[in-house]
Amino acid sequence: MMHADLIDQEDLLGQLKALGFQVPSGATAEQACECAVRGLDDVRAFELRKMVKDMYTSGASIQPVVRQAIDKQLLPALTEYQQKS
Template identity: 40%
Template sequence: MMIVDLIDGDDFRHRLVALGVRIPEGSCPETCARMALRRHRDVGVPGLREQVQEWMQHTDMMLPSVRQAIERFLLPGLR
């Protein structure tokens, strides 16, 4: 039996926090993505673009709410 580690809202938030984005505990994926994009536009977030690219290579391993937040806010905002 294979166990897959899904990227959920907490994982998403923790990875953004590790990049230097301050996000309140318990924030939903949409809020996390919006806050990360705002921070990136204001001062830049080194590694954000690369992290988003990595996530998009593993969309089958993320919850739909995380994928939708990335697609709705981060992908268009980082172009």
């Protein structure tokens, strides 16, 4: 999990599922992020922001495909949601 030196797709899926997001097993990082940003509300946006911050500040390496999915899916969706709120 996230305590390891590498955060991979399985870690991302596990974190999202632990937060209550409906993510299909075997989803790619990009698919998982797409699922997570559907129907954002204040609580979901807060949890996603916290998860991303924790991942980026944990000192662990983030697998490039995971970082790319976060940068292309989660962060823009969170920014857009925050601007609309």
